Amino acid sequence: MKQWWQHGSLWVWFSASALLCTLLLFIALISLIVGKGLQHHWPADLITFQVQTAEGGRATVMGQLIKQEPGNHYTTDNQSEIDPSLNTAQQLLIDQGDTWFMPSQGATARYIWLDDGNVLQRSKPADAIRLDMHDGRVLFGVLQSSDAEPAIVDTQQTAIDLPGEPWLLLHANGQEIQVDTGDVKRYHFPNSLNGLQKSLLFLKQWWWFLTEDPHHQSTAGGVFPAIFGTMVMVLLMSVIVTPFGVLAAIYLHEYAGKSWLTQVVRVSVYNLAGIPSVVMGLFGLAFFVYVLGGQLDQLFYADQLPAPTYGTPGLFWASLTLALLTLPVVIVATEEGLAQLPMSQRLGSYALGATQTETIWRIVAPQAAPAMMTGLILAVARAAGEVAPLMLVGVVKSAPQLPIDGEFPYVHLERQFMHLGYHLYDVGFQSANTEHAMSLSFAVALVLLMLIVLLNLSAFMLRQHLRRKYKLVQTSMEGV
Amino acid sequence: MMLSSFTGRQWIDRIARWCVSAVGYSVMLALAMIFIFLLLQVAPLFSKASITPLAKEDTVASSFRLLGSVVDDAENSTRQAQHALKLHRPVDFVLSTADTLFLLERDGRYRWLSHQGTDSRRLLSSGQLDIAEITAATMSPTGQTLLVASVDGRIHPYTLLHQELIAMQPIATSGTQIQQLLVQASTRSVVSLDDSDTIRLFHIASGRELAHYHWDKHPNSLMQLSEDEQYLQLTAGTMRQVVKLHNPHPEASWRQLVRPVHYEGRRSADYVWQSSTVSDNTEAKLSLVPLTIGTLKAAWYAMLFATPLAIFAAAYTAFFAPVSWRYRIKAVMEVLESLPTVILGFLAAFLLAPWLELHLLLFLGSLIIVPVTIMLGSCGWFYWRKKQQYGTDQPSWWLVLLSLLTGVVLTTMLVSNAETYLFHGDFLSWLANRGIDYQQRNSLIIGIAMGIAVIPTIFSLTDEAIYHVPTSLTQGVIALGASRWQALSTLILPVAAPGILAACLLGLGRALGETMILLMATGNTPLLGFDPFQGMRTLTATLAIEAPEASLESAHFRVLVLAALLLMILTFVVNTLVTLLRQRLRHRYLQL
Known part of the structure; x- marks a missing residue:
């Protein structure tokens, strides 16, 4: 025992399990987001449940099975005293589509819990239809009227432009709903789709999700404005941050001598990377929006006062704030690239009679370009994932207009915009219909995650490639 | 020709140098400006209040309306009260607000009445104030605060709460008897006029003297506030003097913060x-105390979760794992580091929090049982390998994974039984019976979620620090017969210690400045104390929530800026320490 203790095998095991834990956590996290995010658009089967009610009667519920878990969600009226025997009963969460508009009868909640023990029979009727309405409602049921014969309707067809007789939809609770075909945005028969058709529909749903506007307090529709807003903001930020960051790095590394002052400045700039982003947001709000924006308004938009034009949070201020936030990232990465270039190359250039500017322009900058690129990508990745500062300087839940449109002057820097990260915060938090919002949030999170991971991985690859390349240069130089 | 082209190039060189330097300077200046600007925003918070007399002509020019005539008012209400209550003798102080009437005698006896309409009056309470002799009294217009001056020159504020008088901290003045008190309601301040004809302005809640002004030798003077509470008129006979009360941010001082x-x-x-x-x-x-404690608490739990995991994991990656693994693991960590915290916050708030509420015992149990299983696994493995005369340094990863999973499965089995038999089937209600309140969004959630955000930061730096220890050291110790762990613990960790400390500090810096996770998963209630089952409200989350709504010049906004400045300085100091430690480490490695 003592030998084992002294040898330290225990600690090796602990450190190995710490690593495994971390990696497992990471894998669980990513797979959770990916899994749940993808699930949101998967055309799930519509299942009809024959349920025994508490009074002994029978009821029918049709919908998508969201999840199944052992639990005590609806066991007894007394919450604190839970019968352990009931804990084993499976609970099913069913999405039965929107029912709020129906006259009183039946369950009014979209999501309901069923006790598995009460389910007498499950079936998947092939003619079950899912209707997505223009007003955001989702309806499940079976078509009754004659002119939309389920057998003939193309299951992949999704946009209806045939006006005609209103359809009669039989909902599972026995009510017949009249549906105007003009109100139907899309429909499909999930139970009669085969795997390939489902996959195609899945891809289509993703496409719609990425390209459509959100509606109904962001609980329905797509996320296009959020993606667009994020992109435009990040692009604008890059335009601002790149020249300043790169030139500042060149100044620090090539021009400013090696005095202690330079060292202090360098350390301070590096440390600015660690300043909480929300602090930068507050600075953006106080200085850019209130001070600069207020001044701009008084100078150029005095006729519109007191309605502020630039004196209110907006796209330009958000980009500027994030540029300030990511400036250290670009400076650090660029300086790293500059430092990796061997001094001998600069000396060689000088020896051939080149001035310092020519050396930097022709020799140093081109070789450090990938490092600058890396810095920019890292900055973009950070900016795309930041939410807290944006909450102060211009992001909104839903923007009526995109920051770029066909209206003169085409680019509207003063407009507020939507952002993927904030959209996730908003959808997750503000939405009343939590189950639905959860599922939607995962889809949004997946989009955001993909964006960030792609950006970061490319930066990582670029940097690794760069390091290897310069290692080669250095070793070959040493060989000489 | 040669010469001119040369000078041309020189000019270009010079101009380029100027331009680049100018940009460099401006960037540095801009970054310094952030700090200066925030400081300038905070500074007015601590600017002094003042009472300045207005010149005669200004008084005439500044047309302000007085808040009624004090004398008439008091007499009126006294007469009214006497009439209505059929009092037999006059009351010394009659203080009235919109719906209450407060009758106070010089010796401290009081009666407190509510009056709705003109004649329906009801006695709310009566009693005796613990004051020997009252020289002046007043009440805030809202009727929430009663201020009484005692004969020793002190002002005793009382707050009226549910028909009860609660004494607040007495305000100490110069000690001279006070003749008159007036409440400046908008700033929660009180103006006193004492026998030495000095006007003093106090903030009621903190008891701080904000400013004072001496009006020369005019006995029996009277004060009146203007309607906007910005001016004070002093009258003594025919003498008249108007002073301006400048009281910008009475609600914020170091004491109150x-x-x-x-x-x-x-x-x-x-x-x-x-x-x-x-x-x-x-x-x-x-x-700022609850917010600062919230920030520290969140950071503490995050570090508690992240530090052991990250340091152990980094030690394994840098020292035990094959080099080919190291790059892959580092890539994974890099991705993990860049994970937007809003995603982590979302997962923590909507998945982890409900899950942990149902499986709290499982989580707590696994904290004990899993390490024990790993310990047993390691012990068994060690003696088995020894018996077989294999090397005993490196367990294969799947063995470790196996014992880890065994631990988790074991915990699941044990916990469901334990919960049924030890805690009557429900751990949370068992806790609640013992007075432990479990909030769904609590410090454990924050510890895990923010821990995940912080792990990669600590991991990367620790890994670098351990990996770059010169190999000659390790080889030497191992050649002398030490196991790899012994080499690590006795030699490498002490050498790399500054680097590991730097890693932890950097993680701490990140935890202090994190916003979205805290905004989403804490519940955002400002609480004191370090209870793991309770939430908190942090400085960062408060900034994110409140800054867009605070108006620019208000004390609220300035206090928020102060909080931001505090965070900025804190992280700046932490990061500077990190840089210094890392430099020292590099120096040490060069020496070795």
């Missing part, structure tokens, strides 16, 4: 953050 303060409408002095008030009648309570 960091000490417990007894606010009106509360039972005792406390640290309160309540910036956005329900109505104008309640004052903003701006104590």
